[in-house]
Amino acid sequence: MHRDAEHPTPLGRNPGPVRVGIGGPVGSGKTALVAALCRTLGAEIPLGVVTNDIYTTEDADFLHRQAILPPARIRAVATGCCPHTAIRDDIAANLDAVEELVRAEPSIQLVLVESGGDNLTATFSRALADLQIFVIDVAGGDKVPRKGGPGVTSSDLLVINKTDLAPLVGADLGVMDRDARARRGDRPTLFTSLRDDPGATAVADWLRARLPAVAVGS
Amino acid sequence: MLPPAALLLADTRLPAGGHAHSQGLEAAAAAGEVHDLPSLRAYTLGRLWTTGLTTAAMAAATLRACSAEGGADWAGLDAEAGARIASPVLRDVSRRLGRQLLRAATAAWPDPVLDGLAAALPGGAHHPVALGAAGAAAGLDDHAVAVCAGYLSVTEATGAAVRLLGLDPYGVARLVAGLLDEVEAAADEAAAPRALADLPCPSSPRLDAGAQDHATWEVRLFAS
Ligand SMILES: Nc1nc2c(ncn2[C@@H]2O[C@H](COP(=O)(O)OP(=O)(O)OP(=O)(O)O)[C@@H](O)[C@H]2O)c(=O)[nH]1
Numbered sequence: 001m002h003r004d005a006e007h008p009t010p011l012g013r014n015p016g017p018v019r020v021g022i023g024g025p026v027g028s029g030k031t032a033l034v035a036a037l038c039r040t041l042g043a044e045i046p047l048g049v050v051t052n053d054i055y056t057t058e059d060a061d062f063l064h065r066q067a068i069l070p071p072a073r074i075r076a077v078a079t080g081c082c083p084h085t086a087i088r089d090d091i092a093a094n095l096d097a098v099e100e101l102v103r104a105e106p107s108i109q110l111v112l113v114e115s116g117g118d119n120l121t122a123t124f125s126r127a128l129a130d131l132q133i134f135v136i137d138v139a140g141g142d143k144v145p146r147k148g149g150p151g152v153t154s155s156d157l158l159v160i161n162k163t164d165l166a167p168l169v170g171a172d173l174g175v176m177d178r179d180a181r182a183r184r185g186d187r188p189t190l191f192t193s194l195r196d197d198p199g200a201t202a203v204a205d206w207l208r209a210r211l212p213a214v215a216v217g218s
Numbered sequence: 219m220l221p222p223a224a225l226l227l228a229d230t231r232l233p234a235g236g237h238a239h240s241q242g243l244e245a246a247a248a249a250g251e252v253h254d255l256p257s258l259r260a261y262t263l264g265r266l267w268t269t270g271l272t273t274a275a276m277a278a279a280t281l282r283a284c285s286a287e288g289g290a291d292w293a294g295l296d297a298e299a300g301a302r303i304a305s306p307v308l309r310d311v312s313r314r315l316g317r318q319l320l321r322a323a324t325a326a327w328p329d330p331v332l333d334g335l336a337a338a339l340p341g342g343a344h345h346p347v348a349l350g351a352a353g354a355a356a357g358l359d360d361h362a363v364a365v366c367a368g369y370l371s372v373t374e375a376t377g378a379a380v381r382l383l384g385l386d387p388y389g390v391a392r393l394v395a396g397l398l399d400e401v402e403a404a405a406d407e408a409a410a411p412r413a414l415a416d417l418p419c420p421s422s423p424r425l426d427a428g429a430q431d432h433a434t435w436e437v438r439l440f441a442s
C-alpha cells in the first residue's frame with residue numbers, strides 16, 4: 001500500500017504507514033491496549049509500536065517481555081519531562097522513531113504510538129497521528145468524561161477501560177456513557193475490560209474498519 | 219543587526235527535538251552540581267564557553283562553506299564536527315538532533331542548500347552542521363548563526379532546569395538576560411574566519427563523562 005498525492009487514502013494526511021496515537025492518563029491501560037491490538041491485529045497487518053515513556057523504557061520493556069512483536073518492531077522515545085510536548089508541540093523524536101521502524105521493517109503498514117501517561121489536556125498532533133484513541137479508566141472516577149478536554153471530546157475513539165473494576169470503585173458506567181455522548185456527539189466510545197478481554201476485540205474491530213486502505217490479511 | 223529569522227532558528231519551540239534533551243543538566247543536577255540559580259549560572263556559562271563555542275564555530279564555518287563555489291563539502295564538515303565531540307553518546311545525540319533540526323528547517327526554509335545536505339548525508343548531519351545549513355537557508359550570516367548556537371546552548375539548559383528543578387522562572391529569565399553579553403562575545407570568537415582545522419574546540423570532559431554515565435541510568439526524564 002502506498003499513500004501518495006495522487007492516490008490519497010481516507011487517512012492519508014501523513015506519508016508512510018498509518019499512525020494511530022494512543023493517549024490517556026497514567027495507568028489507564030494504554031500499554032495493555034497496545035499489547036492487545038498487537039495480539040489481535042499483528043497477524044493480519046504488519047505493525048510496529050513507538051512508546052513514549054516518561055522516566056524509563058518500561059512500556060517498551062513490557063512489550064518486549066510479552067514477546068508479541070519482534071524487538072525490531074518496538075521503539076522507545078524519551079520525552080524530557082513533558083510527555084505531551086513530544087506528541088503535540090515537537091514531534092521530531094516520534095517522527096524519527098516511526099522512520100526508523102519503517103527503515104528496519106519496510107513492510108510495516110500500521111504504527112501504534114503510545115504517549116506517556118499525561119493529563120486530560122493531552123492530544124496528538126495531526127502531523128504525528130492519523131487517528132487518535134484516548135484511553136481512560138473507570139477507576140479514575142465516573143466524572144472523567146464530564147471533565148472533557150481534547151482527548152475526551154475530540155479523539156477518534158474514546159476507550160473507557162477497566163469496567164471490571166466499576167463495582168469495586170462505585171463507578172456508574174451509565175453516567176460515563178451519558179457524559180461521553182454529551183461531550184463527543186457522534187464520535188464513538190467503547191467500554192472495555194482488558195482483564196476480561198486481553199484481545200480488545202471491540203477496539204480491534206473499530207480500528208480494522210478504519211483502515212480500509214491497509215491490505216488486511218495480505 | 220540580527221535578522222528576525224534568527225529569532226525562529228533560536229526559538230526552543232521550533233520543533234527540532236531539543237526539548238527532550240537537558241544539555242547535560244539532568245546529570246549535573248543529580249550529581250548535586252546544579253541546584254539553584256548561582257550554580258545554574260556557573261554551569262551554563264561553562265557550557266557556553268566549551269561545547270557552546272565549539273558548536274557555534276562549527277555552525278558559522280558551515281554557513282560560510284555553503285556559499286563556497288561548488289557548494290559545501292558536507293562529508294568533510296560532518297567529519298570535523300564529529301571529531302570535536304568526545305563522548306560517543308553525545309555524538310549520537312548530535313546526529314539525532316541534526317537530523318531533527320534539518321526536518322524543521324526544511325519545513326521552515328525550503329532551500330537547495332538543505333536538499334544538498336540531505337542528499338550528501340542521508341543518515342543526517344551532526345547538529346552544528348545542520349545548524350549552519352539551516353542558518354544559510356534562513357538567510358543569516360555566520361555571526362548571526364553563532365549567536366543562535368550560543369543562545370540555544372544557554373536556553374536549552376536553563377529551560378531544562380526550570381522543568382527539572384522547579385527554579386523560579388523569573389530568576390532564570392534574569393539569569394539568561396545577564397548572560398547575553400557572554401553569548402555575543404562567544405559568537406564573536408566563534409565567527410572569526412579560520413581554516414576548519416583551526417576552529418576553536420575547547421573540551422568539556424565533565425559534560426562528556428556525565429553524558430556517558432547518564433545514558434546508563436535506568437530512570438531518567440531527559441534523553442541526554
Ligand atoms: N482490572 C483491570 N486492570 C487493568 C485493565 N487494563 C489494564 N489494567 C492494569 O492497569 C495497570 C496499568 O496498565 P498499563 O497498560 O500499564 O497502563 P498505561 O496507561 O500504559 O500506563 P502508563 O504508560 O504508565 O501511563 C496494569 O497493572 C494493568 O495490568 C483492565 O481492564 N482491568
Ligand SMILES: [Mg+2]
Nearest residue numbers: 030031059114
Ligand atoms: Mg504505558
